[in-house]
Amino acid sequence: MLTATRRFEFSAAHRYWRDDWSQAENQRVFGKCISPYGHGHNYTLDVTITGTLDPRTGMVMNMTELKALVNEVLEEFDHKHLNEDTPYFKDQLPTTENLVRVLWQLIAAHLPTVARLAHLRIYEQPDLWADYDGAEETTFARAYSFAAAHRLHAPALSAEENRAVYGKCNNPNGHGHNYTLEVSVTGPHDPATGMVIDLEAMDRSVRAVLDQLDFCHLDHEVAAFADKPSTAENIVVYLWDELAPRFEGRLSHLKLWETRKNVFTYTGPHSV
Ligand SMILES: [Zn+2]
Ligand SMILES: [Zn+2]
Structure with a gap:
């Protein structure tokens, strides 16, 4: 097309x-x-x-x-x-x-x-x-931000392999990003509110999840990344798993900007 x-x-x-x-x-x-x-x-x-x-x-x-x-x-x-x-x-x-x-x-x-x-x-x-x-359906989206430190390091790889794969991102003392997360919700809109999702409730749900990462060190303070590398791919999948149950099947996609140059999109485990 x-x-x-x-x-x-x-x-x-x-x-x-x-x-x-x-x-x-x-x-x-x-x-x-x-x-x-x-x-x-x-x-x-x-x-x-x-x-x-x-x-x-x-x-x-x-x-x-x-x-x-x-x-x-x-x-x-x-x-x-x-x-x-x-x-x-x-x-x-x-x-x-x-x-x-x-x-x-x-x-x-x-x-x-x-x-x-x-x-x-x-x-x-x-x-x-x-x-x-x-x-029939409309998509409503909102962008949120959070800031966090991390270090890319895979326990399954040797120290040398980690340095080779992740380069600067393997710095032992970590580094950090201002992440931006775009949350898209698709569904019929409620005729009473004219909204696909209650905006205030959406903000509360997303903030509750992001506040667990905001101003944290992902590897040290978020259990999900204790044993797997905090790559943006793993973070966006983690966020999907945390957010999807709060949106009753209406979460349609997540887009995670790690920097202004790196962006990762996930549409859930069941989509191709
Ligand atoms: Zn990084
Ligand atoms: Zn307005």
Whole structure:
């Protein structure tokens, strides 16, 4: 499949609140997002289209045309209050998951017949986004960070082999990283909250797991790495095993950035 992606940006305010819930219930589920005055974001939207390559132009679709039609759609959202100024969030909350589906409908309806929408990703913040490809389910993702020391050293290998395999990472006194973990959860969204997952609960679950690693030495303080090397591959599998039971089968993938240059993705033991 050949795809083309163009990035867009717009800024908007919104508020999460359900009139049929108590203040306490709204607060528990939506946290700070319940402020009556609203708050705002710089949204980033990645629009991916696919279609047949036109041999005359060498394009699926002219990106200038895509830019114009998506900007026309976004005019209704840019510098607006999503709850108050658009018609789309009278009966549903303007969550990232609902917003990506609304934008899908609007953009898909505007596309010329030569192209079709393949994927939308919308970032509400650099560390919070939703993915949608027109199916029943939506993916919600959030990035978290933790800092830890470690030493790459395999008990099964000799001292010399360890030095040869791991190089600088085998330094006996250890070294450390700022790790970033992207957690993606896929499922139907709850019509009451407009969310695939309760955001506050997701934060609590992920932090509970990451706090056991944060500001620690992985090999000395985390039992799972006492007898196996704390490679990013082993860490991402460990994190999957810790997180998956907390997400009731909805964890779809984990992406662990060890540095800005090394990234490891795991989609669980049952996927190919
Ligand atoms: Zn918000
Ligand atoms: Zn390292």
